[in-house]
Amino acid sequence: MPRTARNVEEVDIFKQQILDAAVKIVIREGFARLSMRKIAAALGVTATTLYNYYTNKDELYFYIRIRGFELLYGLFEKAYTAAYDSRDKIKSLIASYIEFGIQYPDYYEVMFLNRNVPKFLDCIGTPLEVVGAKEKEIALKPFAFVIEKLQQHCELDPDSAYVGALQLWIECNGVVSLYNSRLIREVHDNPQRFVDSYVDVIAQRYIPLDIK
Structure with missing residues (x-):
């Protein structure tokens, strides 16, 4: 059964979770080692899911x-x-x-x-x-x-x-x-x-x- 689409509030919360996970990786490993795959693994989702919210890690950094x-x-x-x-x-x-x-x-x-x-x-x-x-x-x-x-x-x-x-x-x-x-x-x-x-x-x- 397909997953129900997130509502606006859930989207905002998930985007914040993405940012928080990315920050921790940057601090721990450096920006050069940050990847969408690592962020996805930290959140328990696929990297493909993240691309629905952010284009790439550089855009993510600015956000x-x-x-x-x-x-x-x-x-x-x-x-x-x-x-x-x-x-x-x-x-x-x-x-x-x-x-x-x-x-x-x-x-x-x-x-x-x-x-x-x-x-x-x-x-x-x-x-x-x-x-x-x-x-x-x-x-x-x-x-x-x-x-x-x-x-x-x-x-x-x-x-x-x-x-x-x-x-x-x-x-x-x-x-x-x-x-x-x-x-x-x-x-x-x-x-x-x-x-x-x-x-x-x-x-x-x-x-x-x-x-x-």
Whole structure:
């Protein structure tokens, strides 16, 4: 008896399962060793089934990044909206970035640390250009959000806000990398307390305690 077709909700769930399985393989074996066959084996389906949802592993990779940046942007929006004053709003963005990196370490590594993977510029003039452009657009949204809020709450001009966002990215990436590699545990007996205190230090640099 033929299998009943998945409804829209089931399709979305299954596509997410494909992405999650692919991320784990990339982290464990590297992008070069990722294959539709390995993903299918992890999910207990045939490789043919996967091609109903994604064209190939390169397209799949871009959708992994799209999913990751959507999650990050969602965390930014939620935390920013819940924060009360200017300092807390900037602090919430810093904390959310680090929280994302710690809560989703596999996605974080694929999005920010994995070197040997396709990038948008590699795809110009290829069948992947459209999905690559979509990924780049979504990937830039969290960055643009931070720039906008630095201008709004820290009274920075556009160029200074851009540089400030880059500096925040560099610092937060360092914190996430040290935390996820467990190196921070070698030098601090309470990694989470260190993260919390460092978020305060970074936030104060942009908005002093006497500014609300």
